Amino acid sequence: MFKRKIYDSLLDWKKTSGGKTALLVEGPRRVGKSTVVEKFAQNEYESYILVDFYTASPETKALFDDLSDLNYIFLQLQLTYQVSLKERKSCIVFDEVQMCPKARQAIKALVKDGRYDYIETGSLISIHKNVKDILIPSEEKKIRMYPMDYEEFKWALGDEVTIPMLKKLYEAKKPLGQAVFRKMLRDFRLYILVGGMPQAVERYITTNDLRQVDDVKRDILTLYEDDFRKIDPTGKISALFDAIPAQLMGNASRYQVSSVISGNRAGDVLEQITELKDSGTVLVSYHANDPGVGMAHNKDLRKFKLFTVDTGLFVTLAFKDRDFTENDIYTKLLNGKLKANLGYIFENIVAQILATNGHELYYHTFLNEKTNHNYEVDFLISEKNKVSVIEVKSSGYKTHSSIDAFSSKYSSRIMRKILLYTKDYQKEESLEYMPIMWTMFL
Numbered sequence: 001m002f003k004r005k006i007y008d009s010l011l012d013w014k015k016t017s018g019g020k021t022a023l024l025v026e027g028p029r030r031v032g033k034s035t036v037v038e039k040f041a042q043n044e045y046e047s048y049i050l051v052d053f054y055t056a057s058p059e060t061k062a063l064f065d066d067l068s069d070l071n072y073i074f075l076q077l078q079l080t081y082q083v084s085l086k087e088r089k090s091c092i093v094f095d096e097v098q099m100c101p102k103a104r105q106a107i108k109a110l111v112k113d114g115r116y117d118y119i120e121t122g123s124l125i126s127i128h129k130n131v132k133d134i135l136i137p138s139e140e141k142k143i144r145m146y147p148m149d150y151e152e153f154k155w156a157l158g159d160e161v162t163i164p165m166l167k168k169l170y171e172a173k174k175p176l177g178q179a180v181f182r183k184m185l186r187d188f189r190l191y192i193l194v195g196g197m198p199q200a201v202e203r204y205i206t207t208n209d210l211r212q213v214d215d216v217k218r219d220i221l222t223l224y225e226d227d228f229r230k231i232d233p234t235g236k237i238s239a240l241f242d243a244i245p246a247q248l249m250g251n252a253s254r255y256q257v258s259s260v261i262s263g264n265r266a267g268d269v270l271e272q273i274t275e276l277k278d279s280g281t282v283l284v285s286y287h288a289n290d291p292g293v294g295m296a297h298n299k300d301l302r303k304f305k306l307f308t309v310d311t312g313l314f315v316t317l318a319f320k321d322r323d324f325t326e327n328d329i330y331t332k333l334l335n336g337k338l339k340a341n342l343g344y345i346f347e348n349i350v351a352q353i354l355a356t357n358g359h360e361l362y363y364h365t366f367l368n369e370k371t372n373h374n375y376e377v378d379f380l381i382s383e384k385n386k387v388s389v390i391e392v393k394s395s396g397y398k399t400h401s402s403i404d405a406f407s408s409k410y411s412s413r414i415m416r417k418i419l420l421y422t423k424d425y426q427k428e429e430s431l432e433y434m435p436i437m438w439t440m441f442l
Helices: 006-017 033-044 058-065 070-081 101-105 107-113 150-156 162-172 178-194 198-207 210-231 236-242 244-249 270-279 311-318 329-334 344-356 401-413 436-441
Strands: 022-026 047-052 090-095 117-122 140-144 282-288 299-308 362-368 373-383 386-392 414-421 426-428 431-435
Touching: 006 022, 006 033, 006 117, 006 140, 022 033, 022 107, 033 047, 033 090, 033 117, 047 070, 058 070, 058 101, 070 107, 101 107, 107 117, 150 162, 150 178, 150 198, 150 436, 162 178, 162 436, 178 198, 178 210, 178 311, 178 329, 178 344, 178 431, 178 436, 198 210, 210 236, 210 270, 210 311, 236 244, 236 270, 244 299, 244 311, 244 344, 270 282, 270 299, 282 344, 299 311, 299 344, 311 329, 311 344, 344 373, 344 386, 344 436, 362 401, 373 401, 386 401, 401 414, 414 436, 431 436
Parallel strands: 022 117, 022 140, 047 090, 090 117, 282 362, 386 414, 414 431
Antiparallel strands: 282 299, 362 373, 373 386, 426 431
């Protein structure tokens, strides 16, 4: 199993909960939830039972229809899985719990009983469909699991030196130096191409073949498409997901729903956007109508951009209609010869990293009434009682007209002005030009 940061979060929950809450680990399929949770249960408890509701028998699922005799439920689980449970020393894992809503509802009674700890994992959990007929337990603590971040990717490659070194340079606000920077940027480009889905990372490590990595990512995308059809037979969710690269390439100020689903506007697909967001497969960046510390209260639900949760999947999704041998994006991106119109890949990786770091995603567009020119800032993040404005460049260009216009209009609200690009660190007055791989420290 790859080393994952979420393991520390599981340890913290076990230490602080003392059996008073269950833990729900949410995230897209194939992100590694089941692997890390089972390893945790194996390492941190004397015994555990893992109930995989994708494969569990109807009889096992039916155990949670009647909670009047918990002793009977525990006895049946121990007999079925041939595991002896020990009071306060054992854990029961409900894997893919969305497949058995009654088991999730049972958490309230199980936690109150107090004999064992409980961890749930869930993919494509929909607040509208999967839980509409059950009572969501208040005893449930939720954490979100994302694909492997850049540091976890480097750990998988056996490198535990690079990221701490980068962080020291970031904190000191010092450039890397030309030779070091070139290597670091190439390594980061490799991460963009492979992505952070554990199966893709493992295939890269074992084969050193990006074509085989691409095959793994195509399989994951096919799995997602199958899931989308199950929760939305109309095909709207699938269409919205497939069009993400094209929508970003179009460089519009919002996701143009009408160009993807004829006759529909953003307001018509709010439920589908919620389904996608709940699935963990996409990230939604909302337009902040009034950019400031209260952006969550001023976001426009009908004006948004969509990103994939994993940029490695994004690269494959963008070219999934072509055979790998016809897809030169891997060679061009790895060697720094990416065309300008493919710069949206860098925008997706920034969105992914910011979300993984716990930031809600917002952007802002506005009209300069003096020049009658429209401007857009790519990302806004809250810091203390202000916002930091971020612009993303896929090249070394240092143009920043949007940041300048935003600064002129909202100067009193700004904490930091950051341009993320593919050159070494520089600073000009209050504007910082940061290497794209420094995003992980924001």
